[in-house]
Amino acid sequence: MASVDFERIDKIYPGGTQAVFDFSLTIADGEALALVGPSGCGKSTLLRLLAGLETATRGELRIEGMVVNELPPQQRNVAMVFQDYALYPHLTVRRNLEFPLKMRNLTRAEIERQVNWAVELLSLGGLLDRLPKQLSGGQRQRVAMGRALVRQPAVFLMDEPLSNLDARLRVQIRAELGELLERLHATTIYVTHDQAEAMTLGNRVAVVNQGRLQQVAPPRELYEHPANVFVASFIGNPPMNLLPARLIADNADRLQLRLGEQHTPLLQPVATLEAWQDQRDTLLIAGIRPEHLALTDGETGLQVIVRDVEYLGHETLLHGRIAGLDSAELLLTARLPGLRTLHRGEMVRLKPVATEWHGFDASGLALTRH
Numbered sequence: 477m478a479s480v481d482f483e484r485i486d487k488i489y490p491g492g493t494q495a496v497f498d499f500s501l502t503i504a505d506g507e508a509l510a511l512v513g514p515s516g517c518g519k520s521t522l523l524r525l526l527a528g529l530e531t532a533t534r535g536e537l538r539i540e541g542m543v544v545n546e547l548p549p550q551q552r553n554v555a556m557v558f559q560d561y562a563l564y565p566h567l568t569v570r571r572n573l574e575f576p577l578k579m580r581n582l583t584r585a586e587i588e589r590q591v592n593w594a595v596e597l598l599s600l601g602g603l604l605d606r607l608p609k610q611l612s613g614g615q616r617q618r619v620a621m622g623r624a625l626v627r628q629p630a631v632f633l634m635d636e637p638l639s640n641l642d643a644r645l646r647v648q649i650r651a652e653l654g655e656l657l658e659r660l661h662a663t664t665i666y667v668t669h670d671q672a673e674a675m676t677l678g679n680r681v682a683v684v685n686q687g688r689l690q691q692v693a694p695p696r697e698l699y700e701h702p703a704n705v706f707v708a709s710f711i712g713n714p715p716m717n718l719l720p721a722r723l724i725a726d727n728a729d730r731l732q733l734r735l736g737e738q739h740t741p742l743l744q745p746v747a748t749l750e751a752w753q754d755q756r757d758t759l760l761i762a763g764i765r766p767e768h769l770a771l772t773d774g775e776t777g778l779q780v781i782v783r784d785v786e787y788l789g790h791e792t793l794l795h796g797r798i799a800g801l802d803s804a805e806l807l808l809t810a811r812l813p814g815l816r817t818l819h820r821g822e823m824v825r826l827k828p829v830a831t832e833w834h835g836f837d838a839s840g841l842a843l844t845r846h
């Protein structure tokens with residue numbers, strides 16, 4: 477297995493579309509990196525560049541420290557699993573698994589050894605004599621994975637491999653795959669636009685938007701310290717609430733956030749306080765996650781007019797408008813435990829956890845970063 481480097485990669489397609497901008501990222505030997513971002517942000521392009529199916533317009537690509545920009549795909553020692561994992565329909569599972577090895581002129585014994593290894597790893601034992609059409613979607617997915625694995629590539633590239641599966645199977649295979657990657661200790665880049673999948677499969681998650689790397693960090697850090705408003709709103713479901721706010725001090729010189737006509741206390745650790753203070757008297761963006769808003773009967777808390785309520789069983793999502801805040805489209809979402817009976821048009825109070833505010837400057841960068 478091997479490390480991978482993208483160094484200052486640009487990709488401009490022949491028609492003039494620039495899909496990747498100045499992209500730099502190192503993936504460590506044995507690391508599983510999840511690459512996540514909205515449709516069209518350049519995820520598949522990045523994988524195809526690494527596989528040798530596209531050439532970079534600028535920058536350097538390295539595998540195991542060796543520059544591979546000019547190397548043909550067969551010589552790159554990477555295996556790619558696509559979204560539509562096409563198996564050969566007229567070949568049995570065993571023949572499908574053998575196929576990539578036969579292309580490499582290995583001995584019969586060597587082929588058998590590697591196929592058996594993949595069969596064992598992916599529990600394909602009972603399926604070897606079946607044709608793809610005699611398999612379930614999840615089984616087909618495992619065979620496709622096996623076919624990529626038997627070659628024992630240096631780098632494993634997966635482009636939304638689970639997107640054709642139904643939700644339940646997806647969760648099951650996701651768990652199996654996570655365990656498999658850990659066991660193999662294989663350098664893997666796993667592309668998805670599903671942020672939950674990225675958070676469960678990746679040692680680190682790289683968030684991409686419009687061809688640019690936004691942030692790369694372990695899942696928890698990404699969730700707790702998003703570097704900008706894009707990451708803040710992309711990671712987490714329902715997304716973080718982002719509100720126009722001003723920082724003010726009350727009579728006792730305690731910090732408050734003013735949202736329209738209302739205000740709410742702000743408590744920040746010393747490390748980030750200064751960055752907030754710099755934004756005094758300017759409009760900033762204040763972010764709070766839906767789980768950090770609690771319904772309260774007291775006098776404190778933001779007054780919110782209920783707009784929509786989603787009863788999900790284990791929790792209730794409340795979407796409401798902050799009273800006195802101009803923007804009519806701006807809804808605040810709160811995750812409330814259990815079932816709450818709430819009525820549209822009703823005024824409630826939501827109390828933000830004062831230590832859980834995220835701050836972003838007008839350009840969208842997290843205040844802690846300054």
Ligand SMILES: Nc1ncnc2c1ncn2[C@@H]1O[C@H](COP(=O)(O)OP(=O)(O)OP(=O)(O)O)[C@@H](O)[C@H]1O
Binds near residue numbers: 491494513514520522
């Ligand atoms: N062969 C091509 N020629 C020209 N433009 C392309 C080509 N392939 C992709 N693009 C463009 O490059 C951009 C990135 O595409 P890419 O396929 O990498 O996105 P993606 O993140 O994989 O999206 P999705 O989640 O929908 O698969 C898009 O604007 C797309 O239209």
Ligand SMILES: [Mg+2]
Binds near residue numbers: 519520521635
């Ligand atoms: Mg894609």
